[in-house]
Amino acid sequence: MTSPEQFRTGERPDLLQALRQQRAFLRRTVDGLTDEQAALRSTVSELCLGGLIKHVALIEQTWLRFAVHGAEAMQAGQDDWADGFRMDDTLAALLDRYARVASATDELVATLDLDAAHPLPAAPWFEPGASWSVRRVLLHVIAETSQHAGHADILREAIDGAKTMG
Numbered sequence: 001m002t003s004p005e006q007f008r009t010g011e012r013p014d015l016l017q018a019l020r021q022q023r024a025f026l027r028r029t030v031d032g033l034t035d036e037q038a039a040l041r042s043t044v045s046e047l048c049l050g051g052l053i054k055h056v057a058l059i060e061q062t063w064l065r066f067a068v069h070g071a072e073a074m075q076a077g078q079d080d081w082a083d084g085f086r087m088d089d090t091l092a093a094l095l096d097r098y099a100r101v102a103s104a105t106d107e108l109v110a111t112l113d114l115d116a117a118h119p120l121p122a123a124p125w126f127e128p129g130a131s132w133s134v135r136r137v138l139l140h141v142i143a144e145t146s147q148h149a150g151h152a153d154i155l156r157e158a159i160d161g162a163k164t165m166g
Helices: 011-028 035-040 049-068 071-075 091-109 135-161
Strands: 116-119 130-133
Touching: 011 049, 011 091, 011 135, 035 049, 035 091, 049 071, 049 091, 049 135, 071 130, 091 135
Parallel strands: none
Antiparallel strands: 116 130
């Protein structure tokens, strides 16, 4: 049995700290916004800040299901891809959901074997027959969160000039 003390140094806390930092950047982009501002498409893109929060929570939850159960689990509860970017709730509710997903991820990471791997689902953007370890899944979630935090920074700047990352 593993103890929490085993995960205070090394790779696992480093991965979680990197993910927490990117989550904080993303959350900071919506500080002080109304629901209307969070739903605003402030660039030529269809993206809005609330939709990005919703999407990143869904992506994190989906990839952690993969880390535990494999590709089949990624399909569970998956809506239309474009719907995953639509702000269909209040900003507070979306942030609360994201916090619950983040907490569940953080707890789960303490229990998972980072070397455990599953074959990726068949998709044109994945190498045929490739598998990802839990470690690789966490790196992917960090990259996704970071990329969308950058998108969110641009959207926020277009709304009110605020620069959350610069």
